[in-house]
Amino acid sequence: MELILLFISFVIVNNFVLSQFLGVCPFLGVSKKIDAAFSMGLAVTFVMSITAVASWAVNNFVLKRFGLEILEYVVFILVIASLVQLVEMFVKKVSPPLYRALGIYLPLITTNCAILGLALLISLKEYNFLQGLVMGIGGGIGFTLALVLMAGIREELEAADIPEPMKGAGITLIIAGIMALGFSGFAGLIK
Amino acid sequence: MKKGTPVYEFSKGIWKDNPILVQLLGMCPTLAVTSTVINGVAMALAASFVLIMSSLIISSLRKIIPSSVRIASFIVIIATFVTLVDSFLKAYFYDISKSLGPFIPLIIVNCIILGRQEAFASKNTVKMSVLDAFGMGAGFFLSLLVLSSVREIFGFGTWFGIQVMPDFFKPWTIMIMAPGAFFTLGIMLGVYGIFKMKKSKGV
Amino acid sequence: MKMSETLRMVVVLTSISILSGASLAVVDSVTKEKINVNKQYALNKGLKKMMPDADNFKKEDIKSNEKIIAIYRAVKGDTIIGWGFHLKGSGFSDKIEIIVAANNRITRLLGFEVLEQKETPGLGDNMKKENFRKQFKGLSINTKIGFIKNRMPEKGSNKIQALSAATYSTRYLLDIINNNIENIKKIDKIKDITGGEK
Numbered sequence: 001m002e003l004i005l006l007f008i009s010f011v012i013v014n015n016f017v018l019s020q021f022l023g024v025c026p027f028l029g030v031s032k033k034i035d036a037a038f039s040m041g042l043a044v045t046f047v048m049s050i051t052a053v054a055s056w057a058v059n060n061f062v063l064k065r066f067g068l069e070i071l072e073y074v075v076f077i078l079v080i081a082s083l084v085q086l087v088e089m090f091v092k093k094v095s096p097p098l099y100r101a102l103g104i105y106l107p108l109i110t111t112n113c114a115i116l117g118l119a120l121l122i123s124l125k126e127y128n129f130l131q132g133l134v135m136g137i138g139g140g141i142g143f144t145l146a147l148v149l150m151a152g153i154r155e156e157l158e159a160a161d162i163p164e165p166m167k168g169a170g171i172t173l174i175i176a177g178i179m180a181l182g183f184s185g186f187a188g189l190i191k
Numbered sequence: 192m193k194k195g196t197p198v199y200e201f202s203k204g205i206w207k208d209n210p211i212l213v214q215l216l217g218m219c220p221t222l223a224v225t226s227t228v229i230n231g232v233a234m235a236l237a238a239s240f241v242l243i244m245s246s247l248i249i250s251s252l253r254k255i256i257p258s259s260v261r262i263a264s265f266i267v268i269i270a271t272f273v274t275l276v277d278s279f280l281k282a283y284f285y286d287i288s289k290s291l292g293p294f295i296p297l298i299i300v301n302c303i304i305l306g307r308q309e310a311f312a313s314k315n316t317v318k319m320s321v322l323d324a325f326g327m328g329a330g331f332f333l334s335l336l337v338l339s340s341v342r343e344i345f346g347f348g349t350w351f352g353i354q355v356m357p358d359f360f361k362p363w364t365i366m367i368m369a370p371g372a373f374f375t376l377g378i379m380l381g382v383y384g385i386f387k388m389k390k391s392k393g394v
Numbered sequence: 395m396k397m398s399e400t401l402r403m404v405v406v407l408t409s410i411s412i413l414s415g416a417s418l419a420v421v422d423s424v425t426k427e428k429i430n431v432n433k434q435y436a437l438n439k440g441l442k443k444m445m446p447d448a449d450n451f452k453k454e455d456i457k458s459n460e461k462i463i464a465i466y467r468a469v470k471g472d473t474i475i476g477w478g479f480h481l482k483g484s485g486f487s488d489k490i491e492i493i494v495a496a497n498n499r500i501t502r503l504l505g506f507e508v509l510e511q512k513e514t515p516g517l518g519d520n521m522k523k524e525n526f527r528k529q530f531k532g533l534s535i536n537t538k539i540g541f542i543k544n545r546m547p548e549k550g551s552n553k554i555q556a557l558s559a560a561t562y563s564t565r566y567l568l569d570i571i572n573n574n575i576e577n578i579k580k581i582d583k584i585k586d587i588t589g590g591e592k
Contacts, residue, residue: 014488019369021223025302028215070278070422073296074270074414081266110262113219113300120293165384166377169215173377181370187514188486188562226515257403264410271414278421282428285436346515364516 003134010138013189016114017146018180022139023114027147028172030105037151041144043102045137047084047109048118052136054079055119056129076119084110114143149179200319204326210303211334211376212383217303220294221335222372228351231339232332233287237280237295239328241272242304243321246312250320253313265308266299273298303327334379341375342366437493440507441466441478444495448475456583462574463491465584474498474587479578480509483570486562488512494571496535499588500579503533506571518563529554530571538572541565 016022023044030040055076063069088106092099109115118139122132153175162171210216220238225231245268249256256264277295280288288295298304307327312320343349346366348356356362365371441451448468456465466478479494490511495504505527513519520526533539533552540553541564547553556564578584 021219021369021372022297024218024222025216028218070274070418070426071415073274073277073299074267074418077266077270077299078263081263110266111300111302111305113297116300117219117293117297120296124293163381165388166381167384170377170380170384173373173380177370177373177377180368180373181365184368184370256406257399260403260407264407267407267410267414271418274418275421278425278429281432282425285429285432362516364514367515 003130006131007134007138008189010135011142011145012183013186015142015146015183016117016139017143018176018183020117022117023112023143026105026108026112027143027150027176028169030108031147031150031172032154034148034151034155037147038144039101040105040108041140041147043105044109044112044114044143045140047080047087047106048115048136048140048143049133050083050087050136051080051115051119052122052132053129054083056122056127056132059119059123072123073120077116080115080119081110114139146179150175197319197322201322201326204323204328204330205333206330209330209334209383210327211331212380214303214306216306217301217331218376219297220301221338222369222376224291224294225335225339225342225372226346226367227290227343228336228339229287230290231335233280233284234291234294235328235332235335237276237291238298238301238304239324239332240276241269241298242307242328242331243324244272245269245304245308246320246324247317249308250312250315250317256313261313262305262309265305265313269304269308270299303331338372338375338379341379342371346371436509437480440493440509441468441495443507444493444505445476445478451478454583456581458577458581461570462578465578467587468495476504479574481570481574483566483574485511485566486513486518486560490567490570492567492570494575496575500575500584501534501536503530503535503539503571505531513563514560518557518560520557520560521563521567526554526557535572535575538576539568541568 010016014020017024017027026040026044031037058075058079059072063072063075068075084106088099091102091106118136122135127135150172154172157171157175166174204210208214211218211221217238220234224234245265248268249265252264273296276298277288280291280295307324311323315323340350343351344355345363348354348360348362363371366375438451442448445468448470450469451466452469454465454467461482462479463482464480466480467474468476468478476498477496477500479496480491481494482489482491484490488511490513491509492506493509494506496502497504507527508522511519511521513521530539533554537552540551541547541556541561542553543556543561544558546555554564554568579588
């Protein structure tokens with residue numbers, strides 16, 4: 001039960017993009033088309049789930065055991081970078097069509113702060129293994145949700161008459177603000 | 192101003208290629224920590240320090256690092272400096288480090304820093320790279336200063352913690368919450384766009 | 395040629411990593427002590443504010459549940475003059491972390507300090523304000539503390555006035571205080587020291 005609540009919390013209440021500001025760069029960059037947004041979201045969710053497991057294991061079995069907490073950041077980012085590389089090679093080999101769909105987004109994921117943010121938050125909040133995994137999956141789905149919603153709005157926006165200086169990122173940020181306002185209505189949903 | 196001169200490499204980051212307003216890099220910390228000026232300024236200084244030091248090291252090592260492992264080398268160097276800043280803040284500015292929370296370690300994936308290493312420091316001389324880093328750092332600093340000033344003045348009625356709004360002013364709580372961050376930055380981009388448009392028409 | 399390229403890759407990456415590890419080890423040795431002092435200081439400052447007479451706070455060796463992070467015994471010389479509880483629980487938005495001070499027999503509250511909270515700015519986060527917190531001083535913790543909305547509670551009712559427009563934040567905060575203290579009072583070791591329910 002607690003895990004289900006945690007899941008819902010990271011999908012909507014504590015949405016990574018709209019309430020914690022993690023992963024805003026791809027949120028602005030890859031939200032022009034729904035298909036692309038969905039693929040990106042899938043890739044991120046996938047990497048986030050594995051990162052949650054890997055970073056938790058490294059943190060608890062290696063760093064904490066040997067008192068190497070000072071190396072936390074260096075190790076986390078290396079784990080993420082190598083995971084992304086591995087996923088890329090694996091997908092390329094196993095499913096070329098999936099690789100063509102996700103391929104260009106995978107390298108971008110290393111510098112997506114949602115991933116490193118996830119690893120850091122799991123360590124900061126001292127989550128256990130299951131909680132960490134749920135946070136990874138929930139966070140990824142929340143990211144996908146925000147991204148796809150935004151892409152849907154932006155596709156419609158192409159027909160709208162927006163003042164010249166606000167075109168592109170400007171109007172996207174304003175819409176993100178309105179979405180964040182909507183999502184803040186979920187606060188308190190979960191005790 | 193000509194490309195390649197020291198003045199150009201320094202000043203481009205402040206206005207023409209401002210990392211926030213033009214390149215839209217480093218958005219996460221920009222939005223997340225700017226609810227008060229002191230946090231915004233601390234974040235900008237921390238990130239600029241990491242940027243300048245990384246540019247210095249990476250541009251000096253640019254001939255030694257093989258290109259196939261350059262990204263891995265860059266992130267190790269950046270992460271080292273970030274850990275250094277983080278420990279320093281925790282040791283000497285505990286309250287600030289607490290309110291910035293995970294956003295100090297997230298400087299590692301701040302695209303401004305990795306972006307400048309990839310696009311500039313790995314291809315240019317030490318002098319130019321450091322100038323470029325100072326310029327980008329200054330541009331980042333100024334954007335964060337303006338954004339956090341607007342948010343703190345309207346959201347709390349204060350600036351650097353000092354009361355600036357008259358007593359009858361009721362703080363707009365929304366400015367310090369997530370939506371306020373998106374709105375303010377969106378409007379800043381719009382204002383920047385207007386300046387750009389006027390300039391291009393004038394020419 | 396290809397071998398030397400690979401070798402160079404390995405050598406460069408390894409040396410960068412070693413240098414990075416070495417410099418961080420130096421940083422760690424310089425700052426670690428100071429960081430721990432800071433963490434303890436933030437906690438002690440809160441305890442000291444509520445129990446200014448105490449000259450030492452001793453952490454009790456008690457493990458109960460994860461919501462009770464630590465229990466401190468405030469002593470002056472040899473006598474116990476109060477208790478500090480470092481508690482954690484759910485708030486309206488996220489976790490709330492507080493330290494609560496109680497008198498030596500754990501019958502009355504001396505106050506509480508907020509260590510961490512992410513309640514709605516301007517509403518729920520007003521729990522940090524002195525005006526709200528001072529209501530807790532002297533309340534009985536033999537019975538649960540309650541709240542009323544929009545007006546001052548009568549004297550002796552063991553209630554506080556809720557934060558305006560933040561009833562939920564108030565309720566969650568009271569839950570953290572009421573439930574945890576009830577559990578703390580059930581711990582045998584504490585019972586032995588305070589003399590149990592009298």
